[in-house]
Amino acid sequence: MATIAQFGSSVHLALANHEGVLVDVIEPHDLHQITCLLHVWHPIFESLHRFRRGDKKIMSRELQDALTESSCRYIAEMGAFRDLCNNSQVQSRIRVCESLWMLAHVVFILPHESIARQMLNWFHFHNLPFKTAPLGSLWHRVHTYILYGYISDAISIIVEEAAPEFDPIASQLVSLLQSLPLLDRENQCLTALQFDEVFNLFRHKCTQFANQQSVRSSPELSMIAKSLSGDVASIIESSKRCSSGNWVVSVIALLLLSSPNANKADLADIVTACCEENEDYSKRVSYHDAIYSIMIHDIPCALMALRSQLGASWLAAHLADVLQIGGQSMQDLPTNKQCLRATLVFEYGSALISDSNLWELAPAYLITCHATGRELIIPSIYRHVTDEFMAEKAIDLCNRLQAPDHANSVALQMSAKSLAMSCPGNAFLWSLRGNHPIAANAIINKVIQDWVGTGFISLSLYQLQEMIAACPDPSSSLLSLCAAVHVVSIEDPIQKLSRAVVFLHRGDIYNSNLDTFIALQAAQIITASDGAAAITANLVPQDISTILRVLSLDSQQNNLSDQERVQMSHGLIIALSQVILKAN
Template identity: 25%
Template sequence: MNEGGQPAWNWGRCVWCVELTSANMSLDEEEPSSFEMVLPGLHGKHLGMKWTLRGLGLYSTNYSTNYSTSGAHGFASIVECERERGTSLPMLRSLYSELHAIFVLLQQEVLQDKTRRATLVAFSRNYRSVMKDCMEEIQNVLSSNQNHQGENELANQISQLSALELIWHLCEVLFMESLQMGHLLPMLLDWVRLHSSALDQMAEDVTQSNCPAEHSDYWDVVCGFVLQARMQEARKLLAQSIIPDGECSMYAAMDELLRTMPHYVAGHTFTEFELKWKYWHDECERLLSEGAFPHCQLRLLCKILLGDAKALLGKKHLMPWYHFLVAKLLFNNPTVKIGEVHNYVQPCLDLYGCGREMEPLDQILQVAFDLNYNQVIKDCSLTLSSWWFVSHLADLLHRCPQFQLGSDLREFLLFEYATDLLSHHSLWSLAPAYLDTCGESGRACLELCLVRLPLQSEKKAQKVLRLCRERGMQDQERSICKQMAMKALRSGRLGSALAWSLRAKDSAFATRIADRFLEDYRSYGFLPHLDLIDSLGPSMLVSDRLTFLAKYREFHRLYSENHYKEAAQLLLSLMMARVAPRYFWLNLMTDALPLLTQEKVVFTSQQCYRLLECLQEIVTERNKESAMNEDAQAEDIIIIREAIASNHARTVIQERTEKVL
């Protein structure tokens, strides 16, 4: 806080963080206009640039000064410059989440057509409450910080949030609440009282002293209370004065003036209030003209009550100019209309020496008092380094029927805020709710960004998929499943890869994974992830190879349960239907060996002929292509042929015997 209790905030400069693989750099904020920075790996080179989701990507190019290629080869350096979003503190991330929850509720109210002015005021107060809670949390952290680490950052965040809440509250008063309540001044006084922390701290120091009346700030605090119409507190503090003999009547008269000062009460007419005010004002003038206050401080108090310009100006060190403005209205025009306030703004700024170069906070408050709500939004957009404040404020003001805040401006601000959230590692899930309110452009952005989010875990992937399903984005859902399937395949998690490919309904990828299962079987002699294969169900129809894998697993199950006839029939049907890959046919023939050598005949003579046909196709295919393990395969083929011949002979004998009998 600076003099007068105004939030001391270094406005108007965006902070950029440069992220490199080996080092992180933070840029100095001291220079307001421009700065020069050396980027590791890019210094002295010609740069190319490209806007990315997170910020600005810079990279070195191979172009010389005459725009011809240099022909040099080497490693390219890429640096990504990211604007600081102010989310480094956990409390601020919590703030974003709370704002998101209120925003979602507000959109639901809009859909139900319940956005009455009272409803908007309630939502505005909820927004401010969240900001205050965040300030309190940061203050608690600052108070308990024994190592004094990051104190400047914490204090700066408190100051920024205080200034933002000050602006928001004023917009609530001028653009929403005043039109609902009618009388402006009581709401402006509440606004002043809620943002007078400097006076409250001074009053606490005075009241906790051994003798408040002898404290150096005693009369400043009394005057400060009066300037904010906190008459009961002023009277209570005035009663602690050390009153000399013969001056009791003087203090009693001042106490009576403070007690009887009229305040507008809802339900009363302005005419009735103005009559009471005139009577009270005349009484103040009479007492002052009769010299009822020889005490200099009491006389100054009486002049303040009369709205004397010099008396008010003498206490300007107690308050910023916008508090001075409200005090001037309080004692000079208590029934001021909302459209008349702007007439008092510029004189107050001149008294405080706010010339041509105004601070951004002062400028925003000025245009707010001018009821220029569009300019408030634009100035906040240009001044603040984060979009959260201006986007939520613009959305709320857009709901006010008496204002014509352009929907394009509102959508632009929400769009920028949402894309900013999407680039954050933990706040990305808040962005879809904002993009949903941005029409076709918001949906298009969401479709592009969701599939480009880094999926570090399956939990995050499930979150993204849920967002896609809720919005009917089937193509994006399949794309994400493909990404996760590829990621699982690269890490050797075949079961997970197969599950993701099935969710993506990707026939080619499912075929690729099924081939990996079969390759593992050929290498190690067993099928992995049997529980997953057993639970495929209708999903096996995604690809022919997956269908074969499921049926092949069924063959092994039948064989292990001693259902040899059914196993033999299934094995033969897999070969005859040509669903088995060619490279796996020899394995199927090898699997037929135990069935061919069973004591009890399993294959019929007709099935033996078909086995021989399949074996001959394998031999023909083998002769066309040279194999690395040619000798081993040749030996296997001979063994299989002999087993088929032996089984066929036994089958013929058995069939003829049965025919004779």
């Protein structure tokens, strides 16, 4: 059985394939900062798995639609949480996580093979916090904006500073930028062949632009023309210079200007080429490992980078789940022989179930980790059963997991806590919930024993009636206790005497101490009135004889001195004689 480690430690876990894995347990504060986000992500995870379980013959198109929708919901909830978050550090971290999921969404989840437009949109979102106005000459700034994909910004500064209405070169450049094939909305509905024709025509126009004397004579304009023409070497060299060696900018520039029809399979080659041309490329890009691994389709390394670089195991677990359902290769890492998805989800679930605010979310994740996850759920929930509200949640959880024995154990745990707090009524009801009638009856017997011994009862008549209503088959002890409490609660002595006699005639042989207690109540009423109460209550000789019999049978348990017993017996005999005389 897997065990829960302390936060911040490492623990060896035996997975379902019987192989070991060392898993780090997430620090609790990492999750506390994003509690709201994890709560809204939970139903997305559940709905996707319900969709899979509901129909075993899911068509690939239906599964793709479900995956795309779920991934979009994950991203949207991150954005909503980020907008509402007041902590700037958490906000920045969530934005990074949002960006990395968006990149994975483009590369792995979206069904489109051509991804240049989606990659450009992703980059603009990812780069927004770092976007600054470039410095230098006009054409250098224009070139920088073009390479970053900020075409509208490039056009704006040309219009503002180059006066294209008077400068034909500036006017032609604006026209070229406005007709850039990838960004022209009219081209979005074209087939691949039609788009190639449009792109070739655009490159031809760029070549004509580059051959003009005014362009050739300006090194900066010449480099812009070469970039727009799709010259790979010029694009990589220019983007390297403009971005201080950021290879991601080179990738985006190539997709925009040289390979707008590139598909997912081409992306890894483009990334490799750009990284080779940028020295120390890993130092130039924030969260390089995660971005690089996603772009070259190395899912295991990407997920582990999310976990280690960002410390976002919650993100890695959800993304791994979506990718595996989508059929992406989750091949093992060379150093580990376990299922990566199971490892990440188990690690996340173990952190949830150890958290007092998030433990209810954990079972949905852990049950997808097969036997290992299930073994962790049940023992862990006991620590969170601190009150009746949490106990109800725990019992509901056990029932959903089809673990009735553990649901009963939780109920009995609450029964013991209620007894320790001197709440026998609640303890009785929890014992019933725990399917333990023997324990419930023992609680009633203890209440009777305490009442008879001290004269104080901690249960009201209303509580006893509720307890009877909760029992499918109430015990004689519970019924007798309720009847006895009803007798004692009557204020009028004559009515109390009448009800006491009825109680003593009920024929319950298992609660003689209650009989003695009520018989004493009746005897005290009779002797206090010198037998008059017996006449008024219309008692018959058999009633008085029953009271005498009960008191004589339990003479050692009625806590009366010999003198008190003699006086009470004498008073009862006088009352008996009066009743007999009246009857004759």
